[in-house]
Amino acid sequence: MQLFTKSHIPLFLLGLVYLFTRLYNLLLLPIFTDESIYIYWSKVIQTTHSQWGLSLTDGKPPLLTWIIAIFLQIFPSDWYLLAGRLPSVLFGLITLLGIYKLTKLLFIERVTRGGEPHGRGPLVGGHGAAEWQDPRNRAEKIALLAGVLYILNPFSLLYDRLALFDSLLTSMTIWTVIYTIK
Numbered sequence: 001m002q003l004f005t006k007s008h009i010p011l012f013l014l015g016l017v018y019l020f021t022r023l024y025n026l027l028l029l030p031i032f033t034d035e036s037i038y039i040y041w042s043k044v045i046q047t048t049h050s051q052w053g054l055s056l057t058d059g060k061p062p063l064l065t066w067i068i069a070i071f072l073q074i075f076p077s078d079w080y081l082l083a084g085r086l087p088s089v090l091f092g093l094i095t096l097l098g099i100y101k102l103t104k105l106l107f108i109e110r111v112t113r114g115g116e117p118h119g120r121g122p123l124v125g126g127h128g129a130a131e132w133q134d135p136r137n138r139a140e141k142i143a144l145l146a147g148v149l150y151i152l153n154p155f156s157l158l159y160d161r162l163a164l165f166d167s168l169l170t171s172m173t174i175w176t177v178i179y180t181i182k
Contacts, residue, residue, distance in 0.1 A: 007140075010140070010144055011097075011100060011144070011147075014096070014100070014144060014147045014148070014151070015093060015096065015097075017148075017151060018092070018093055018096050018147075018151050019089070019093065021151055021157065022089045022092060022093075022157075022160050022161055023089060026082065026085055026086075026089070026161055027081055027082060027085075029161065029162070031081055032162065032164075034163075034164055035081070035084055035085075035162055035163040035164065037058070038055070038060075038064060038065055038068060038084065038163050038164070038165075039068060039072075039080050039081070039083075039084040039163055041054045041055050041065045042065045042066075042068035042069040042071075042072055042083075042084070043069075043072060043080070045065060045066065045069040046069040046072045046073060052066070060165065061165070063168065064087065064163075064164075064165050064168050067087045067168075068083060068084050068087055068163065071083035071084070071086055071087055072084075081163070084163030085161060085162060085163045087163070087167075087168070088159070088160055088161065088162060088163055088164065088166075088167040088168070089160055089161065089167075091160075091167040091168045091170070091171040092156060092160030092167045092170075092171070094171040094175070095150070095156070095160075095167065095170050095171040095174055096147055096150055096151065098171060098174035098175050098178060099143075099146050099147060099150050099174060100143045100144070100146065100147045101143075101178055102174060102177060102178050102181075103139070103142055103143040103146040103147075104139045104140065104142075104143040105178065105181060105182075106181070107138065107139040107142050107143065108136065108139045156170070
């Protein structure tokens with residue numbers, strides 16, 4: 001079984017577009033107060049190797065601060081902001097893959113159950129009708145469209161670039177939905 005086939009090229013290109021939109025000028029935005037607090041907590045964890053529950057004092061779950069602490073080990077000390085923001089970019093990529101998979105899963109499920117409205121595909125007759133009759137092709141195209149919409153969504157475009165819990169929470173939520181449906 002091949003890991004990367006010709007059918008994976010559109011998804012790979014979608015991932016590259018995502019990474020370009022999130023990594024381009026990543027440090028251009030000034031640091032926000034919440035980001036500085038989370039990075040500080042991570043720095044305390046990284047330097048003392050204790051205080052693992054420091055974020056719990058503010059009612060925040062500790063997973064993001066733990067992950068940022070790992071990134072602080074990787075990057076030099078002058079790159080705190082980059083080490084804090086990169087996990088959010090990676091969790092946004094995981095969210096993109098989750099949206100792609102969930103859309104494909106839901107659309108194939110709908111088509112195979114005969115849930116198409118009026119019993120016909122979107123292109124009846126004409127150019128491309130045979131291509132749209134295959135549920136897998138339709139699901140693939142709709143999933144790619146959902147991925148493009150996620151990339152262009154202003155909310156995700158901003159919050160996937162900040163060292164905040166939102167990107168982590170979104171990725172965990174989308175994958176929870178996927179495994180709940182399966």
